Amino acid sequence: MSTDNLQTALHYLRAVIVARLQCASPEALEQTVNGTAYYADDSPFAQFIEAHAPSFEEYIVLLLALSPNVLPTFLSDIISTYLPTGGDFPAFGGVRGNGHRGVIPTGETAQFILAGDNLVNRMLVQRMLGSEHWFARKHILWPEAVREGEPTMSGRLILAPEVVELLTVGTVSKPRFCSEFPxxxxxxxxxxxxxxxxxxxxxxxxxxxxxxxxxxxxxxxxxxxxxxxxxxxxxxxxxxxxxxxxxxxxxxxxxxxxxxxxxxxxxxxxxxxxxxxxxxxxxxxxxxxxxxxxxxxxxxxxxxxxxxxxxxxxxxxxxxxxxxxxxxxxxxxxxxxxxxxxxxxxxxxxxxxxxxxFPMPGPVEREAIWCKSFPPQIELASDVDWREIAGRHELSGASILNVSHYCALEVLASGTHRLDQQQLEAAILREYVKEGKII
Missing domain, CATH: 3.40.50.300 (P-loop containing nucleotide triphosphate hydrolases)
Structure with missing residues (x-):
């Protein structure tokens, strides 16, 4: 199950963070990911990991960005274990959100966990969060833009909403129409x-x-x-x-x-x-x-x-x-x-x-459209000749569909289910008037 994989992955992430807080080497926990940090099953979580094949460092950053979306107090609980009396921990990074009460990881958090004070490794983490990495190129994960003058890595780690949805509930819903996605x-x-x-x-x-x-x-x-x-x-x-x-x-x-x-x-x-x-x-x-x-x-x-x-x-x-x-x-x-x-x-x-x-349909195309537009439940009178109608009236496919819709409602209202030439011509005239071709 996807929840089993999530639980296993977060236990793994916790062990890596604890190793850093205890001044041990998180790199010592680096193992073959398959079988130790997730189950190789058919869950969306496992399929995502197998498809992208992240390195140890990339895997940790992915889990770090995912963690607040799964357990809001995940990072807060770990920190409180090592600062039981409270206090600030600048080296760890992280910020508080407007509505989110837990700690949201930043680029600095990733640097602390994976590199500690090692400047070379910290720069490698920063490069991982840059625009050339597959995280950014595939629009999966990126650091939030910060105000001018603030350190780049102080921005929150943003995991694309559809990736969060895929890794947690296993499906990705279609984006809603809004100002952000018009x-x-x-x-x-x-x-x-x-x-x-x-x-x-x-x-x-x-x-x-x-x-x-x-x-x-x-x-x-x-x-x-x-x-x-x-x-x-x-x-x-x-x-x-x-x-x-x-x-x-x-x-x-x-x-x-x-x-x-x-x-x-x-x-x-x-x-x-x-x-x-x-x-x-x-x-x-x-x-x-x-x-x-x-x-x-x-x-x-x-x-x-x-x-x-x-x-x-x-x-x-x-x-x-x-x-x-x-x-x-x-x-x-x-x-x-x-x-x-x-x-x-x-x-x-x-x-x-x-x-x-896409030109206006010719007589042959119009005849085919007329034939396809009327439901078989409508009985056509013997005086209705689609070829003759198509030859006389230059209408678009959408206009023909409008006519058929109007005719269908008319015959339903009349209770006869029968359409004759006079009714059809009246409906076509109505469409011409609507389009402004006849005043």
Whole structure:
């Protein structure tokens, strides 16, 4: 069980800390991790350790950062054993939180436990907590940023919330939509057979599917990761209602990857530097998760840069430049969607692996959409001819779905479950009026 592993691991961490407090050598406790500090079972804890294969020092730092999330008084109890009358212990490091009453470990705590007063070893611990270590690169663990002038290692050890959740309860819940993560999780009960696209569009989507399925082989086994950027960037453009959002959702569904639609209204800020901060939080959260990030109505942030006439223009261009850098280094799939390709900055266009046009469906596609949109429970009158309807009315897939939804409610309300040409035409007219095509 995962709790057995946690208990074993924390006993091991306690023994290492006690050895340091007793002026013994914690390194003497270093053993083969498997079989001594955790059970090699199928628990998420064991799988995580086996997947990352941490060294002794890395394992101790991971457990140290995890401990307050499991036993709030874990460190406080150990310290009180050696300072029974109270008092301060600066060498140990650690801070108190606003709501947390126990000791929260800092980088200094890790240095004390693993290195004591040995300056060489203390620097090694500091390097372990640096931006180049796999802790930071995989967004697993990092020291909290401190105020200017304070020692770097005095920041709290931050273990990514999803890692805490994985190691404690064994699952990782999807992030909630909030100011810290302004993105909505997209799901659908539809599948590829429900989506009607023309052949050219479908072929380009298949290229993205192939990347989703084979990217690890391409980048790692075939060694092309040395020459290519890690992720994939695609631009979807075309009128509203032509299947851009559904396509992005189905790409995730097919490969078991989560799809998040970014709410740009919560990202873009009028305050200088805030947009970049919001983007940084978003990409940091998504890094190494294999998520698909879908930027709908991307013109708000990805539009053409302007000539610099004042500080606002300079700030807007800085936002675009920052976004270019984050998108290029993101190791997952990023999809931008817009109604007009010409609205997107050329600097972005050059960096897309795929630019996919979603045109208004032609008569053949519209006929297929009409046929798929109506439930079989509706009895169609003999005067309803989908081919004739599709040829006369230029509607998007979303508009056709709106019409079918309205018709379904009408026949349910009437109790007949029968739809004739006159009712259908009235529903289509209603959709035209709603779209402003008929006043």
């Amino acid at each position: 993105a909505e999780h997209l799901q659908t009960e539809m599948d590829w057979s429900d989506l009607v696209l023309n052949q050219d569009t479908r072929k380009q989507i298949r290229d993205i599917e192939n990347w989703n399925l084979h990217k690890d082989t391409l980048l790692h086994d075939w060694g092309m990761g040395r020459r290519m950027k890690p992720g994939y960037r695609a631009l979807f453009y075309g009128p509203p209602g032509t299947g851009k959002t559904l396509t992005a959702t189905l790409l995730g569904q097919q490969t078991g990857r989560e799809v998040f639609r970014v709410d740009l209204s919560r990202v873009v800020s009028k305050y200088i530097g805030e947009t970049e901060k919001n983007l940084a939080r978003l990409f940091d959260k998504a890094e190494n998760k294999q998520w698909i990030l879908f930027f709908d109505e991307a013109d708000a942030l990805f539009s053409k840069r302007t000539d610099v006439r004042d500080s606002l223009d300079r700030h807007a261009n800085q936002e675009v430049a920052y976004l270019l850098q984050r998108i290029e280094t993101y190791n997952g799939l990023v999809i931008l969607a817009t109604n007009q390709r010409s609205n997107i900055d050329d600097a972005f266009v050059r960096r897309f692996q795929a630019i996919v046009h």
